[in-house]
Amino acid sequence: xxxxxxxxxxxxxxxxxxxxxxxxxxxxxxxxxxxxxxxxxxxxxxxxxxxxxxxxxxxxxxxxxxxxxxxxxxxxxxxxxxxxxxxxxxxxxxxxxxxxxxxxxxxxxxxxxxxxxxxxxxxxxxxxxxxxxxxxxxxxxxxxxxxxxxxxxxxxxxxxxxxxxxxxxxxxxxxxxxxxxxxxxxxxxxxxxxxxxxxxxxxxxxxxxxxxxxxxxxxxxxxxxxxxxxxxxxxxxxxxxxxxxxxxxxxxxxxxxxxxxxxxxxxxxxxxxxxxxxxxxxxxxxxxxxxxxxxxxxxxxxxxxxxxxxxxxxxxxxxxxxxxxxxxxxxxxxxxxxxxxxxxxxxxxxxxxxxxxxxxxxxxxxxxxxxxxxxxxxxxxxxxxxxxxxxxxxxxxxxxxxxxxxxxxxxxxxxxxxxxxxxxxxxxxxxxxxxxxxxxxxxxxxxxxxxxxxxxxxxxxxxxxxxxxxxxxxxxxx
Numbered sequence: 001x002x003x004x005x006x007x008x009x010x011x012x013x014x015x016x017x018x019x020x021x022x023x024x025x026x027x028x029x030x031x032x033x034x035x036x037x038x039x040x041x042x043x044x045x046x047x048x049x050x051x052x053x054x055x056x057x058x059x060x061x062x063x064x065x066x067x068x069x070x071x072x073x074x075x076x077x078x079x080x081x082x083x084x085x086x087x088x089x090x091x092x093x094x095x096x097x098x099x100x101x102x103x104x105x106x107x108x109x110x111x112x113x114x115x116x117x118x119x120x121x122x123x124x125x126x127x128x129x130x131x132x133x134x135x136x137x138x139x140x141x142x143x144x145x146x147x148x149x150x151x152x153x154x155x156x157x158x159x160x161x162x163x164x165x166x167x168x169x170x171x172x173x174x175x176x177x178x179x180x181x182x183x184x185x186x187x188x189x190x191x192x193x194x195x196x197x198x199x200x201x202x203x204x205x206x207x208x209x210x211x212x213x214x215x216x217x218x219x220x221x222x223x224x225x226x227x228x229x230x231x232x233x234x235x236x237x238x239x240x241x242x243x244x245x246x247x248x249x250x251x252x253x254x255x256x257x258x259x260x261x262x263x264x265x266x267x268x269x270x271x272x273x274x275x276x277x278x279x280x281x282x283x284x285x286x287x288x289x290x291x292x293x294x295x296x297x298x299x300x301x302x303x304x305x306x307x308x309x310x311x312x313x314x315x316x317x318x319x320x321x322x323x324x325x326x327x328x329x330x331x332x333x334x335x336x337x338x339x340x341x342x343x344x345x346x347x348x349x350x351x352x353x354x355x356x357x358x359x360x361x362x363x364x365x366x367x368x369x370x371x372x373x374x375x376x377x378x379x380x381x382x383x384x385x386x387x388x389x390x391x392x393x394x395x396x397x398x399x400x401x402x403x404x405x406x407x408x409x410x411x412x413x414x415x416x417x418x419x420x421x422x423x424x425x426x427x428x429x430x431x432x433x434x435x436x437x438x439x440x441x442x443x444x445x446x447x448x449x450x451x452x453x454x455x456x457x458x459x460x461x462x463x464x465x466x467x468x469x470x471x472x473x474x475x476x477x478x
Contacts, residue, residue: 001134001476003030004162005039006122009100009113010255013086014047014142016100017307018253018388019140019170022220026472029465031084032357033473038129038166040122040139042114043076043090044100053078057090062124064117067184089121105439112182113365115142115206122146122154126161136162137475138214140169141176144206145186145198147213167208167214168474171385172228172235173311176206176243201236211240216475217248218312220386221407225250233383233406249475252410252466253386255395260371262396267368272397274459278370280397287373290366291357294449299328300445302373302438303398304390308337308345313380313403317436318344323435333358336371371396375451376441382429384408394423394458399444399451403429411463413453415444423458 009015011024018276023039031037047053060075073091080086089095094114102108122143126133138146147165154161183193183204193199198209211217219225227233229242241248258264262280263273269286272279285295289301296378302324306312317333318341324331333345335355342360359366372375377393379402386407390400394412402408404426415422425444427437444451 001034002039002132002136003137003476004122004133005037005137005139006119006143006146007039007041007139009268010039010041010086011157013050013052014041014044018386019390022168022170022253023139025254025465026469027084028081028256029469030252030472031081033212033469034083035473036083038085038087038125040087040089040125042095042100042118043074043088043239045096047078047088053086053088055079056086059087060125060128062117062121062128064120064124065187066113066120071117072118074151075121075125087125089125091117094118097174108282112114112178113178113185115176116145116182116185118147119146123149123161127153127157127159127263129291131159131161133162135164135438137166137168138210139167140171140176141205141207141210142175143167144176144210146210147211147215147455148188148192148198149186149190150215164215164476165213166216167210167227168218168220169211169385170220171383172207172237172346175200175208175235175237175385177203180202180204204255205237208237208240211237211244213246216478217241217244217403218475219248219250220253222250222252223412224385224406227380227406249471251471251475252407252468253388253391254468255388255391255463257395257464259396260392262372265368266458267365268372269369272372274397277397283369283372284375285373287332287369288330290369291330291342293330293354293357295339297330299330300380300442301330302335302376302401302441303332303370304378305334305370306379308341308346309361310338311381311383312337313382313429313434314338314341314345315430316380316429317378318348320435320438321348321356323438325352327438328357328418329442329451331356332370332374334363336360336362346437371398375445376400376401379403379408380427380429380434381405381408387411390424391461391463394461395463397459399441399454399458400424401434402426402443402471405429411461413457415440420453421457422454423461424454 270282428445
């Protein structure tokens with residue numbers, strides 16, 4: 001099949017979260033199965049400056065109609081590997097910026113124009129290629145209008161660009177909501193600026209466009225596919241999802257084992273496997289030393305690598321600090337996000353430097369070390385469409401503590417329910433339940449034989465993309 005993926009980011013070229021990992025790994029897996037795959041992302045400053053794209057060639061100059069103006073952009077093309085091509089949409093006005101979506105304090109004021117331009121550029125790229133693609137697969141709000149723009153372009157030109165469209169919701173929280181004046185930038189018929197179109201409480205929602213007009217909808221786990229049809233997790237669009245429930249499918253994400261594999265991970269001071277855990281002890285000692293602590297410590301090390309937001313449960317984590325300080329354990333926190341959580345974690349670490357360590361920012365090497373060197377991985381999320389880090393943790397032999405939401409339910413087997421097949425501990429995303437789960441983890445760690453059994457179960461899970469890519473192939477064939 002000829003498949004186009006369009007997204008706001010793609011690993012290893014640019015990444016703010018799991019979306020990039022999924023787009024990069026899924027497209028590579030599809031190419032590896034013999035499909036012709038093109039991925040289109042914006043040509044952000046960081047991407048164009050990356051040595052990974054130094055061989056990209058300027059292959060197209062395109063013109064995009066934006067309201068009553070014509071804007072010009074460029075397309076830079078890179079042959080990533082056999083059957084996998086990356087195309088970058090370049091326009092300095094929109095993408096030559098330090099951050100992808102926000103200034104560091106608030107969203108960019110022109111995100112509507114930036115990503116409507118990007119989506120229209122995707123259509124122009126497909127048109128220049130002569131159309132005839134089998135699937136256009138769009139991801140999240142940054143590409144939500146693509147199914148609608150595609151059909152509109154086909155009607156105007158009479159050229160079939162793609163047989164079918166797929167839209168994946170990676171997180172319903174982020175919806176691409178803009179003022180009603182933004183609709184003019186789409187050049188779509190005014191009838192689509194209505195309740196049964198992309199209008200959303202007096203504004204417009206790019207995410208709603210994908211939900212309404214794609215031929216098939218997917219989410220990143222089976223449980224999340226059900227959750228987004230409820231008020232608790234539907235974020236105001238649950239009615240739209242229920243309307244299209246017959247087209248919705250939840251497909252659990254995979255992880256890229258060429259990147260996340262303790263047996264081959266060169267970012268670690270030592271490699272290890274489920275059959276030989278000696279290297280994990282080396283990684284644990286290195287992690288403790290990196291945090292400024294003694295390398296030998298007989299209590300459990302709790303680690304968390306995540307965006308510092310309420311959705312990720314940082315309110316619960318901070319609420320459990322006093323409990324953890326009373327126990328013989330260490331806490332390592334990595335990530336960045338909302339200023340209030342960054343400051344609260346800094347304050348806790350400054351007051352307890354012998355018990356808590358905090359790193360604010362993104363450090364790929366340190367993240368790998370945290371997954372490998374911790375004993376437990378914390379994931380107290382209030383919502384989690386799929387989650388990747390609990391899968392990384394398991395294959396690195398770090399037992400997850402995960403809340404009972406979304407994809408965590410689909411990827412972690414609770415010790416209280418799965419018995420000898422358990423891979424972690426689960427709890428409701430409430431403060432008391434989280435503290436009880438921490439107590440259960442401490443108890444588990446005090447039983448080395450039982451802890452090792454759960455650890456071994458976790459490491460033997462197959463979370464590879466090869467285990468799930470067939471579900472996308474089946475969906476495309478349908």
